[in-house]
Amino acid sequence: MTSVSAALFEGAGTISVTSRDLPAPAPGEVRVNVLACALCGSDLRLFREGAAVTPGHEILGGVAAPGHPLDGRRVLVYIPVFCGGCARCRAGDTHLCETDPDLIGWNRSGGYADALNVPERCLLPVPDDIPDTLAPLLLDVIGTTAHAVRLAGKLLPPQCGALVLGAGPIGLGSILLAHTLGFSSVSVSEPHAYRRDLALSLGASPWNGKGGKFDLVLESSGRAEARQAAIESVAPHGVVALLGESGTPWPFTENRAIRRKDFWMLRSFYFPIGDFSANLALLRANLPAYRHLVDRTCTFENLSACFADFAAGRLAKPIFLPSAPGS
Ligand SMILES: [Zn+2]
Ligand SMILES: [Zn+2]
Numbered sequence: 001m002t003s004v005s006a007a008l009f010e011g012a013g014t015i016s017v018t019s020r021d022l023p024a025p026a027p028g029e030v031r032v033n034v035l036a037c038a039l040c041g042s043d044l045r046l047f048r049e050g051a052a053v054t055p056g057h058e059i060l061g062g063v064a065a066p067g068h069p070l071d072g073r074r075v076l077v078y079i080p081v082f083c084g085g086c087a088r089c090r091a092g093d094t095h096l097c098e099t100d101p102d103l104i105g106w107n108r109s110g111g112y113a114d115a116l117n118v119p120e121r122c123l124l125p126v127p128d129d130i131p132d133t134l135a136p137l138l139l140d141v142i143g144t145t146a147h148a149v150r151l152a153g154k155l156l157p158p159q160c161g162a163l164v165l166g167a168g169p170i171g172l173g174s175i176l177l178a179h180t181l182g183f184s185s186v187s188v189s190e191p192h193a194y195r196r197d198l199a200l201s202l203g204a205s206p207w208n209g210k211g212g213k214f215d216l217v218l219e220s221s222g223r224a225e226a227r228q229a230a231i232e233s234v235a236p237h238g239v240v241a242l243l244g245e246s247g248t249p250w251p252f253t254e255n256r257a258i259r260r261k262d263f264w265m266l267r268s269f270y271f272p273i274g275d276f277s278a279n280l281a282l283l284r285a286n287l288p289a290y291r292h293l294v295d296r297t298c299t300f301e302n303l304s305a306c307f308a309d310f311a312a313g314r315l316a317k318p319i320f321l322p323s324a325p326g327s
Helices: 041-049 140-153 169-180 193-201 224-233 273-285 287-291 303-311
Strands: 002-011 014-022 029-038 059-063 074-077 115-119 123-125 161-165 185-189 214-219 234-242 264-267
Touching (some): 002 041, 002 115, 014 303, 059 115, 140 169, 140 214, 140 264, 140 273, 161 169, 169 214, 214 224
Parallel strands (some): 161 214
Antiparallel strands (some): 002 014, 029 059, 029 115
16 A cells, blocks of 8 residues: 545535555556646536546556566556456447446546556557657547547548537547548637637637538537537538537427438547557647647646636646646
């Protein structure tokens, strides 16, 4: 048993730092010292409501397991714990494992801490050319969005136009991917000026909510109004990909804009672990652009303030570094 520092999400926007015991890794697990953990829009509910375990699910760490083949290596943490043996896992859909429902950073302790224990099969070794602050983007920003875009691509012709609703980390990641994966144009709608300007600087065109129909609409805000706008602005035979999260019921208004229209509505979750090497290539292909997303780093000391700015739309993709220089 060792003692680690960990962020305690108390609710109402309060994060304190506590010291808690970290048990010895269970069989099949290794200790990972956290190097970086990216803030995610889905953490904001925990920031507001509190969390029973330490949140943080976009984790880069260093393996601390003497004698283990990965000891000392930098790894990303694949958050869906999976069994490797069920029908879904054997088909490559590790993110859909039928046996193990656990998600690291959600119902198992996550990355806003000095260290955590991680199942060996959830370790993704990171090549040396990927910097600490960009590596976590391989998970949600690239992994989750690329998985959704790949699924949508099965239903769409090549070179179609896309609309992104909400330019948070997932929306901005979608904009970068849509270009890389060959969409002909990307439009964006985002209420916060800072994020909207960033989206435009990455090549998106502004969309004012009026006119135009899009083959692919990536809804990444989770807001009911944006979901409604998505189904109204999708072109016939197009795809609405629902990437934003919301815990509240969505009132679906069936109006003239959608009554005479065939379209697909697509929900996707995270990504199959086998996508990782293709996702590395997506990051390497566009590394300078991804650097623009990481606009602040923070430590335990200012994690709360960083979350407050992130919640207000003043940051795109801040990164928590538990042992940043000078902290
Ligand atoms: Zn996330
Ligand atoms: Zn399984």
